[in-house]
Amino acid sequence: MQQRRRRGRLALWSALFLLLLVALTLLVLLTARHEASRVQDQVDALAGDVAAKVRSELLRTQQALQALAAHAAAPQRWQDDALELLRQNVELLRIERRQPDWQLGAAVDSPVAQPLFKVIGRNESDIDGAAACTAARRSAAPAFSRSYFVPLDGGVGLEVIDLCLPMLDGGRDDGYQLATVSLPTLLAAALTPEQTRRHEVSFVEGDGARLARAGAPRGMGVYRADSLVDLPGSTLRLRVDSALGPPGPIPNLTTAAVLGLSVLLFALALLLARDVSRRARAEAALAEALAFRKAMEDSLITGLRARDLDGHIRYVNPAFCAMVGFSADELREARVPPYWPPELADTYQQRQALRQAPGHSTQTASREGFETLFMRKNGERFAVMIYEAPLVDGQGHHTGWMSAVLDVSAQRRIEDLSRQQQERLQASARLATIGEMASLLSHELNQPLAAIASYASGSLNLMDQPDADTPAMLRQAMQRVAEQAERAGRVIKSVHDFVRRREQLRESLGVDLLLEAVLPLVRLQARKSGTEVVTDLPQPAPRVQCDRTMVEQVLLNLARNAIQAMEHSSDPAARVLRIRVRQTHERWVTFYVADAGPGIDRELGARLFTPFFTTRREGMGLGLSLCRTVVEQHGGAMDFDSPVPGTRSGTEFRFTLPAAPAPKRAASASDAPQTLST
Amino acid sequence: MSLTLDPTLGLPLVYLVDDEDVVRDALAWLLRSRRLLSEGYGGADAFWQQLQTLRSGDTSWPGSPLCLVLDVRMPGTSGLELFERLVEAALLPVLPVIFLTGHGDVPTAVAAVKRGAFDFVEKPFSNNALVDRIEQALAQSAAELTRRREQRSRARRMAELTEREAEVMRLVIEGLPNKRIADALGISVRTVEVHRARVFEKMDVKSAVELANRLRDPTG
Numbered sequence: 001m002q003q004r005r006r007r008g009r010l011a012l013w014s015a016l017f018l019l020l021l022v023a024l025t026l027l028v029l030l031t032a033r034h035e036a037s038r039v040q041d042q043v044d045a046l047a048g049d050v051a052a053k054v055r056s057e058l059l060r061t062q063q064a065l066q067a068l069a070a071h072a073a074a075p076q077r078w079q080d081d082a083l084e085l086l087r088q089n090v091e092l093l094r095i096e097r098r099q100p101d102w103q104l105g106a107a108v109d110s111p112v113a114q115p116l117f118k119v120i121g122r123n124e125s126d127i128d129g130a131a132a133c134t135a136a137r138r139s140a141a142p143a144f145s146r147s148y149f150v151p152l153d154g155g156v157g158l159e160v161i162d163l164c165l166p167m168l169d170g171g172r173d174d175g176y177q178l179a180t181v182s183l184p185t186l187l188a189a190a191l192t193p194e195q196t197r198r199h200e201v202s203f204v205e206g207d208g209a210r211l212a213r214a215g216a217p218r219g220m221g222v223y224r225a226d227s228l229v230d231l232p233g234s235t236l237r238l239r240v241d242s243a244l245g246p247p248g249p250i251p252n253l254t255t256a257a258v259l260g261l262s263v264l265l266f267a268l269a270l271l272l273a274r275d276v277s278r279r280a281r282a283e284a285a286l287a288e289a290l291a292f293r294k295a296m297e298d299s300l301i302t303g304l305r306a307r308d309l310d311g312h313i314r315y316v317n318p319a320f321c322a323m324v325g326f327s328a329d330e331l332r333e334a335r336v337p338p339y340w341p342p343e344l345a346d347t348y349q350q351r352q353a354l355r356q357a358p359g360h361s362t363q364t365a366s367r368e369g370f371e372t373l374f375m376r377k378n379g380e381r382f383a384v385m386i387y388e389a390p391l392v393d394g395q396g397h398h399t400g401w402m403s404a405v406l407d408v409s410a411q412r413r414i415e416d417l418s419r420q421q422q423e424r425l426q427a428s429a430r431l432a433t434i435g436e437m438a439s440l441l442s443h444e445l446n447q448p449l450a451a452i453a454s455y456a457s458g459s460l461n462l463m464d465q466p467d468a469d470t471p472a473m474l475r476q477a478m479q480r481v482a483e484q485a486e487r488a489g490r491v492i493k494s495v496h497d498f499v500r501r502r503e504q505l506r507e508s509l510g511v512d513l514l515l516e517a518v519l520p521l522v523r524l525q526a527r528k529s530g531t532e533v534v535t536d537l538p539q540p541a542p543r544v545q546c547d548r549t550m551v552e553q554v555l556l557n558l559a560r561n562a563i564q565a566m567e568h569s570s571d572p573a574a575r576v577l578r579i580r581v582r583q584t585h586e587r588w589v590t591f592y593v594a595d596a597g598p599g600i601d602r603e604l605g606a607r608l609f610t611p612f613f614t615t616r617r618e619g620m621g622l623g624l625s626l627c628r629t630v631v632e633q634h635g636g637a638m639d640f641d642s643p644v645p646g647t648r649s650g651t652e653f654r655f656t657l658p659a660a661p662a663p664k665r666a667a668s669a670s671d672a673p674q675t676l677s678t
Numbered sequence: 679m680s681l682t683l684d685p686t687l688g689l690p691l692v693y694l695v696d697d698e699d700v701v702r703d704a705l706a707w708l709l710r711s712r713r714l715l716s717e718g719y720g721g722a723d724a725f726w727q728q729l730q731t732l733r734s735g736d737t738s739w740p741g742s743p744l745c746l747v748l749d750v751r752m753p754g755t756s757g758l759e760l761f762e763r764l765v766e767a768a769l770l771p772v773l774p775v776i777f778l779t780g781h782g783d784v785p786t787a788v789a790a791v792k793r794g795a796f797d798f799v800e801k802p803f804s805n806n807a808l809v810d811r812i813e814q815a816l817a818q819s820a821a822e823l824t825r826r827r828e829q830r831s832r833a834r835r836m837a838e839l840t841e842r843e844a845e846v847m848r849l850v851i852e853g854l855p856n857k858r859i860a861d862a863l864g865i866s867v868r869t870v871e872v873h874r875a876r877v878f879e880k881m882d883v884k885s886a887v888e889l890a891n892r893l894r895d896p897t898g
Contacts, residue, residue: 446801447698450700450704450801451701451704452704454701455708457806458707458710458711461712473711477707480704480707
């Protein structure tokens with residue numbers, strides 16, 4: 001496809017080039033031809049002109065001679081007139097008078113030219129004149145002779161022509177008047193200096209031999225025109241040969257300019273075309289790169305967000321829009337990002353302001369990313385991981401922030417779920433133990449109690465209607481009752497033994513350690529409902545003497561209850577779980593777990609610690625009663641207040657645990673006796 | 679409160695099936711204090727064998743009202759399995775079952791009641807209340823026994839009727855007067871009256887209404 005298009009373009013270009021070539025060639029040719037024909041025309045016209053001029057000159061000379069002939073009778077006068085004539089007409093070299101028998105009567109040589117017949121005699125070169133006179137006599141009209149060469153001094157010569165006028169005297173032959181005309185002079189006289197500058201004008205013979213010539217340059221033989229000068233008795237052939245040579249490949253400046261411009265234009269067009277094609281290629285590459293980048297951005301499941309320094313969104317990719325549920329336009333136009341949960345907007349604003357503070361350089365931008373909470377359009381909150389990097393433009397200015405946003409809610413959900421499951425598993429394992437123990441205990445106690453009840457009821461029945469057997473039966477019944485009561489007692493004792501065994505597991509423990517152990521689990525649960533966890537404990541943390549596992553369980557239980565109490569009823573901003581620890585007495589440490597939930601009403605409160613009492617469907621109802629049992633086993637007490645003292649809502653659970661003497665204090669001298677005495 | 683039952687039936691008997699000797703003994707003692715006979719079995723299998731023996735030995739078994747107090751949870755065959763066998767053998771009407779349930783068995787017991795058990799009592803039970811339920815179960819068993827006896831006797835009487843007497847009885851029950859019956863059967867009114875009197879005598883009734891009632895109501 002690409003190749004075919006390129007080949008087509010190449011064909012087009014070569015066609016254009018060819019066309020231009022042909023046009024230029026034609027132009028050159030036509031110009032040359034035009035030029036040639038113009039020059040030829042000039043030459044032709046000149047030839048005609050000169051011929052006419054020569055002829056008219058000769059005819060004028062002929063007339064002058066005829067006028068001279070009128071004075072032939074008086075020889076002196078004729079001689080004077082002839083001399084005058086010669087002086088006036090430079091082309092005339094000599095005028096003779098001949099007798100009818102061809103005897104020379106008189107001769108006058110031109111005073112302005114060399115004497116003609118010095119090298120050879122006149123009689124040796126008068127054949128042509130004689131022939132002309134014969135012809136003139138015959139036709140009784142002036143006649144010109146053929147031209148002939150007269151050598152002169154110095155090796156040069158002169159082509160001349162004779163004009164013969166037959167003279168009549170009263171109808172009688174009276175001889176001839178013969179004038180010799182110099183052809184070169186004649187020619188020169190007929191020509192203007194202008195004409196002689198550019199052309200060579202000559203009389204030629206039939207075979208092309210030059211007889212006489214005029215004009216500065218030699219003719220080039222390219223533009224040539226012949227013209228006949230028709231004279232009575234003779235004909236002269238006049239030839240004009242232009243000094244111009246054959247037309248060059250570039251005949252003149254205009255054509256050269258046109259040609260040059262055309263070539264320049266073509267070259268320009270070529271350059272332009274190359275530039276255009278290169279530009280098109282670059283554009284195509286750019287478009288492709290853009291499309292590639294767009295496809296890449298569109299196919300990303302990572303949300304991308306670019307913000308300027310004021311925190312306004314400048315760009316988001318489709319994945320980000322899909323994640324938060326707002327369109328790109330909505331996001332760009334919003335002043336405060338609509339995906340910020342309203343209750344957290346202030347916190348986020350502060351965070352943003354902090355980042356834009358002058359002291360916060362771009363280098364400190366976290367490359368590790370941070371986790372935060374966003375809100376979808378439908379109000380659902382979800383956890384996201386944000387990786388942010390400064391946007392730096394071409395000039396190196398920091399113009400904003402680019403963030404990659406990952407929706408980690410699914411991941412968190414799975415993590416939460418698995419943690420919850422694990423926790424539930426642990427709890428249920430613990431509960432299973434408790435439940436198993438309860439079941440075993442109830443079974444073990446049920447049997448003797450049921451039996452005792454049966455014997456008691458039976459005894460009463462018997463006493464209502466006594467008969468002879470009654471005393472014996474009653475005795476038997478009482479015996480059985482005693483046996484079963486003792487059996488029940490044994491069961492109770494074994495439970496006591498179990499509790500005592502656990503008491504031996506108590507250790508001295510910092511409260512901070514206790515909280516550290518449970519807080520991760522508590523926070524995990526709290527995050528699900530967006531609850532804030534606040535802990536408050538004195539420094540140094542007090543130490544308590546407790547069964548770590550059991551107390552951790554109590555704290556977890558109370559915290560979970562508190563979180564669940566706030567889960568549905570209060571607004572998200574108010575969901576705060578406070579865990580506070582205070583050394584309220586030298587020997588006691590009090591734990592406070594307070595929620596901001598709806599509180600517990602009086603009626604419910606009365607049954608709160610009853611075993612198997614629960615307000616939850618899935619609950620066993622063992623939590624609080626077990627907590628209290630654990631606390632009481634430690635010698636402490638458990639209690640609650642609803643609403644939380646000093647507020648109007650929520651519930652605060654309190655329990656005390658025996659304080660353990662701090663290791664430092666235990667070592668000090670003042671407390672040592674006391675420690676020993678207890 | 680004392681149980682009053684049809685004196686023609688045998689002495690009521692309560693079967694106690696529980697793996698706990700203590701409970702079984704105490705319950706037996708309690709029943710004795712209420713003048714009720716009981717038999718204890720330590721397991722479902724032992725009781726089932728005894729039951730099979732009784733049924734194969736006597737076709738008219740049971741001759742006396744019965745009740746079964748059954749513990750749900752027992753080692754070996756459980757109370758529920760035994761209950762299923764009783765349902766299959768269609769013994770529930772004469773042998774009502776009262777379940778004793780321990781901790782956490784209530785849903786199973788409820789399901790059993792829906793399948794035909796008489797009742798369930800949670801341990802620890804209120805003793806005399808349990809005995810009251812046992813007596814009510816015995817009364818139900820006694821009623822069933824009486825009904826079966828009635829049914830058997832009615833079948834026997836019906837078998838004594840002649841063909842013509844049966845025809846006359848059918849028309850009498852339909853409410854036809856003697857004359858119409860005579861027309862329908864092509865016999866004289868007098869003959870009809872004789873047949874009618876014989877039918878009343880054999881079926882041990884005094885009027886046509888009583889006859890109709892007896893035949894309609896299967897429990898008699």
